[in-house]
Amino acid sequence: MSFEIINSPILATIQDKGRFGFSFLGVSNSGCSDEFAYFWANKLLKNSLDTNILEISFSNFIIEANKDTQLSITGADCEFFINEQSKEIWQSYNIKKGDIIKIGKILSGNLVYLAVLGGFDIKKEFGSNSTTIKEKLGGLDGDKLKKGDILPYKNRVCNYTMRLKKEFIPNYEENxxxxxxxxxxxxxxxxxxxxxxxxxxxxxxxxxxxxxxxxxxxxxxxxxxxxxxxxxxxxxxxxxxxxxxxxxxxxxxxxxxxxxxxxxxxxxxxxxxxxxxxxxxxxxxxxxxxxxxxxxxxxxxxxxxxxxxxxx
Structure with missing residues (x-):
């Protein structure tokens, strides 16, 4: 059970809340940059609030599901599509095998967060899945995600979806x-x-x-x-x-x-x-x-x- 990345994204990494207690070794905390969007992406799926997630910068990120699951999208206002159908963000969606999920143009803000039900099934390093490219730690081989990468998840499905009320969705264009x-x-x-x-x-x-x-x-x-x-x-x-x-x-x-x-x-x-x-x-x-x-x-x-x- 997994997502496969089917294009070449500019910058997308796996992050969680961060890596703590290793600064004395020169290891940075890393972790998701926008914890508000990160927490809500997990809360929309009833995940544990420290579950790993995708942090996506720049436009054009495309993945394909090879098994049924549920995901959520939060963060920067962006064009979001499931099988070429435009969808709203700050909510969760049931995903079927073969579905194509695409983050298009980012309209405001910098970072989009994509969470999967139960998180991605990958090994932690120094207690975290957070990717730190300069230290080659976390994620998949300590690097940004690339075309052909496989993001495994456990076979979990849900029969309902959730969305965040509009009044709580941030506006990233404000001073x-x-x-x-x-x-x-x-x-x-x-x-x-x-x-x-x-x-x-x-x-x-x-x-x-x-x-x-x-x-x-x-x-x-x-x-x-x-x-x-x-x-x-x-x-x-x-x-x-x-x-x-x-x-x-x-x-x-x-x-x-x-x-x-x-x-x-x-x-x-x-x-x-x-x-x-x-x-x-x-x-x-x-x-x-x-x-x-x-x-x-x-x-x-x-x-x-x-x-x-x-x-x-």
Missing amino acids: LTLRVVFSYQEEYFSKEEKNKFLNSSYFVTNEFNKMAYKLKGTPIKCQIDGIISEAIAFGSVQIPKDGQPIVLLKQRQTIGGYPKIGVVLNIDCFKLSQARTNTKIRFKEISYEEALDKSKSFSKSFFESSADLKNS
């Missing part, structure tokens, strides 16, 4: 406000520079990927040029010598030597991963306590959100 906790080397940024950071508009450059987003706008000055390399948290905001902020995401390096002004709230990093070039970014300060509360509420919501689903 973003990223909430940030000042931390790390904040004492080396003057009050004036912090205010400049919070009151300036930045724009997403074309230099972004799963590792980081580089922004462009009013330069921020730090009183020091560098630091002894130290561990880097998800959402850390580095300020290199040119003063342009870099927000570090799931496949960030494990250590780094640029000064950091603070850390972006994890929930907002998920939104940032769907932002395209020239998206307008503003920063807003929040306290550590507020950030912790919002992060906990986000995680808790996925265990109590059945009312957000509808039978379809």
Whole structure:
């Protein structure tokens, strides 16, 4: 029982929630970039919320099912087809043997998520199926998916489908406000520079990927040029010598030597991963306590959100 990839996708990988506890070996966390879309793709199938999934960048991804199953599609607004028939995303579908599933043009956002009932039946490395290409870990042989690859799954079927209510589906075209906790080397940024950071508009450059987003706008000055390399948290905001902020995401390096002004709230990093070039970014300060509360509420919501689903 499996899907077979029948075209040559530009970039599609297998991801799950990530790989934790191995940073001391230089192994990055990796994992799905947009956890909101990832969790909902699994929840639509009643999968465990750490089940592996496909993370698809760019247009034109085509697979064929060789056994009945059920799948769900979430994430970036895209053209989605089953046997050339246009379908809506943010819902689940029953799939029959021989069905052709296609992700066409991505209309807004960056990343589409495709989940299968029960997940893909592949071996974990360092406790995760997440693909990290630069480290050759996870997925199928530690690499992006290619034509002819086989994605095995167990023979599981379901007699109903689900969809997410429209009011809960995100709009990836909006300008973003990223909430940030000042931390790390904040004492080396003057009050004036912090205010400049919070009151300036930045724009997403074309230099972004799963590792980081580089922004462009009013330069921020730090009183020091560098630091002894130290561990880097998800959402850390580095300020290199040119003063342009870099927000570090799931496949960030494990250590780094640029000064950091603070850390972006994890929930907002998920939104940032769907932002395209020239998206307008503003920063807003929040306290550590507020950030912790919002992060906990986000995680808790996925265990109590059945009312957000509808039978379809």
